Amino acid sequence: MTFAIHTLELGPMENFVYLIHDLSSNRAAVVDPAWEVPQLVKLAKKQNIEITDVLLTHSHHDHINGLNELLETYDAEIHLLKSEAQFWDHDLEKPTIHYGGDRLEIGKTSIEILHTPGHTPGSACYHLDGNLITGDTLFLFGCGRCDFDGGNPEQMYHSLKKLGSELNPETIIHPGHNYAHKCSSTMAEQLEGNPFMQINDLDKFIDYRMHQHDLERETPYSPIVL
Numbered sequence: 001m002t003f004a005i006h007t008l009e010l011g012p013m014e015n016f017v018y019l020i021h022d023l024s025s026n027r028a029a030v031v032d033p034a035w036e037v038p039q040l041v042k043l044a045k046k047q048n049i050e051i052t053d054v055l056l057t058h059s060h061h062d063h064i065n066g067l068n069e070l071l072e073t074y075d076a077e078i079h080l081l082k083s084e085a086q087f088w089d090h091d092l093e094k095p096t097i098h099y100g101g102d103r104l105e106i107g108k109t110s111i112e113i114l115h116t117p118g119h120t121p122g123s124a125c126y127h128l129d130g131n132l133i134t135g136d137t138l139f140l141f142g143c144g145r146c147d148f149d150g151g152n153p154e155q156m157y158h159s160l161k162k163l164g165s166e167l168n169p170e171t172i173i174h175p176g177h178n179y180a181h182k183c184s185s186t187m188a189e190q191l192e193g194n195p196f197m198q199i200n201d202l203d204k205f206i207d208y209r210m211h212q213h214d215l216e217r218e219t220p221y222s223p224i225v226l
């Protein structure tokens with residue numbers, strides 16, 4: 001393994017902020033810098049890590065509200081998908097715009113960017129050697145809401161189907177919020193116990209996501225079979 005993934009749970013919405021640490025170079029990428037940035041900086045300094053990159057899963061406030069503060073300490077390059085940059089319509093100083101399927105390298109660590117729209121038009125998951133950082137696309141035994149501005153349950157259905165069918169079942173899922181009874185899971189476990197991964201009919205999925213789910217279930221989510 002060329003990297004380690006450090007997980008911080010920060011802020012009032014139980015966000016997970018990840019530090020992808022390339023062990024060969026001691027460079028790191030932060031996924032979704034938000035909330036208590038000093039904690040992130042403290043962790044990086046303690047481990048002698050230089051944060052050189054920021055990867056955004058999407059542009060919602062609870063995933064980006066530490067961006068400016070982080071950039072005061074580190075001159076990091078910001079990566080996001082083109083469709084999210086258009087949706088966000090925010091002035092970033094030097095963003096690197098990507099398309100689904102692009103790869104980026106942090107030292108010897110190669111990261112594939114997957115376009116998984118549904119929660120927002122340009123939501124991204126980051127795939128690296130058996131690990132998937134999912135933002136608000138896939139939660140453990142849940143998925144991101146699709147009723148906010150830019151949300152689309154039909155796109156979410158297809159994004160989740162694609163992840164479930166294309167990724168190795170052993171892939172470790174690292175979600176964007178701590179909404180379950182544990183912090184990470186495997187794709188196999190999600191295919192089995194996540195209701196959103198079980199529905200194989202688009203109309204049923206849309207009805208469940210937009211109407212039923214929030215009436216029936218509350219956090220912490222646990223495995224269920226519909």
Ligand SMILES: [Fe+2]
Nearest residue numbers: 058060119136
């Ligand atoms: Fe979000």
